[in-house]
Amino acid sequence: MAKNKLINTEQLQQRAFLVGANVSTREDLLSQDDSMQELELLAQTAGIEVVGHVTQNLTIPNPKTYIGSGKVDEIKLLVEEFDADLVIFDIELSPRHQRELEKALGDTLQVIDRTALILDIFAQHAHTSEGVLQVELAQYEYRLPRLTRAWTHLARQAGGGGGRTGSVGGVGLRGPGETQLEVDRRTISARIELLKEELEKVRAHRSRYRKQRKRTHIPVISLVGYTNAGKSTLLNKLSDAELFVADKLFATLDPTTRRVSLPGGQKVLFTDTVGFIQKLPTELIAAFRATLEEISAADLLLHVVDITHVNASAQAKSVQETLVEIGAGDIPIITALNKIDGLKDPQGAIAALEDFPNTFPISALTGQGLGALLSGIEEFLYETFIDIDVQIPYDQGQLLSLFYEKGQVKQVVNQEFGTRIIGLIPRRFISRYEPYFSSSLKNSAIDEDDFELE
Structure with missing residues (x-):
């Protein structure tokens, strides 16, 4: 690199x-x-x-x-x-x-x-082949519109066949009268297309892996947060893993998944992903699409916030904006207010972020509050079913399948524009059905004792 x-x-x-x-x-x-x-x-x-x-x-x-x-x-x-x-x-x-x-x-x-x-x-922190490919693509897409003669040099006219340019990627031939700048643009464009093809293979592989993972019916929780918020430290503590941790920005880029047991014995998968930052380059978001899809495919997001940071609230809002940008804005969120062991007044700092959903004060370093956090995740994922009445369009068959797989179906009616289905759905999936509500969502939750859970 x-x-x-x-x-x-x-x-x-x-x-x-x-x-x-x-x-x-x-x-x-x-x-x-x-x-x-x-x-x-x-x-x-x-x-x-x-x-x-x-x-x-x-x-x-x-x-x-x-x-x-x-x-x-x-x-x-x-x-x-x-x-x-x-x-x-x-x-x-x-x-x-x-x-x-x-x-x-x-x-x-x-x-x-x-x-x-x-x-x-x-580029400095990318170590896996996937990470290197993603960063290289982002760099080239950033660089291409900025190529000028100041970056290269005007080539002499290559009389006849010309020779290999020696520019990035080592591909492309210089034609008669073609400047080095034009060669570089063409070469980088070809390299971009090659990188996109390679990353599309990575994306397809991840997609197949996610489908296999879903067949196990094990919920997936994606750790998200501002860079250096402590996500890797938290995953290490929860799973007894030994992920690389450093007190610096973007210490880890590559997604890592670990199995964790909840207090009731249920198994869940936690996935650590790249940290966010304000003004995250659009080139990176596009290049890291395969990685970021791990977030958008999750059942639940665990938003880790560095509560000791002077700009904790602004950083949390930046993460929320990025989640919307990558298509994960409607996934349920639990917020972990991390590093409370470094606060003199934990309650005061926590009150400042009371508008964020389902907050749990924790210390990933010492383990403080992790029991309550895992119990909260367990309750969210497993213990509450919601009574809903939705009309699902015929082109949204995956939502109908999800309802049959994860929910409790009471009544089904095929109508002109879609399938009306009445029943119970785990609360973690409720946001996916909100656009198709055919009546007001009932406020009361249905206790799991009344129904056999999936």
Whole structure:
């Protein structure tokens, strides 16, 4: 992956100057100061030394350089003063903004944005073949629209057949009159298509594995949360596993599944997934589709929140927004408020997040509160059935099958536009049927003693 780095890592350690831009018309979950602190942590995670920073408030971005021309001149002087060789913007720069900033700040200075920095961190932390493929795809899709002559060189006309270009991927031939820039674009495009094909195979394999897993009728719980919230630590504690844990951002990327016994003896599968962050690059979300589908296929999400973090509420909201973005916004959630062992006033901090669903204060490190958390998961998954009346369209046959498999059917009527079915369904599946309610959902839950559970 070294050849695909978006940041120059030939030196022992780069010196970065950070730039933040607060646009008044844009609403961010984190304040500008907090976002800049997070950007500094990201830079440190990537092995970069931060030597200074500056911010600017804008009404609208400058169409040429995003920030104002006066601020560009100021940054140029500060970069020289601090002897920085890299400028990192706490926004996603358009290809034009990046080109114009590099021209204005000097050809020897590298300008990148938050997205490129996160992609570089993922490249450093990807270890499995799947992870490497996903990160490589995200990097190339980010890089392709940003290819300029500043990145490559104009090739001489290759009279006749030409030769192999030697650019990324080692594929593609240079035709007569074709510039190196055009060769690079074509080569990277071909590499992107190849990576997509490989990842589609991975996606198909995961899909088959999930189908086999569903046949066991063992519920699946996906651990989600902001990066460094303690998900891997929690999975280690629950399953006596030995997953890699580190106090840094994006320490683990690859999904890991472990079997855990609930207090009543039932078995469930816990799956740890990649952590989220505000402004998560869209390229990563697309490239990690196969991995993120592990979340959207879960029966229940366990949202792990670092309750000790000053921006715990904003981080939790960022996770919720990302879940909606990847199509997992309607899956039931239990919230684990982690690291309460580090709080002087646990109740005060917990009260600040009282709007989040089904909260359980825990310490993944010491094990405090894990018994109550597992009991809460058990109650949610197994003990409560809901009485519903739904009309399922004929093109939603999987919902009808799920009802027969997991629920208790009382009455079925085939109608013109779908099948009306009345009965009981485990509460964990209720969100999947909400769009098809044919009458108001009854408030009362049906006790499991009245019916034989699946």
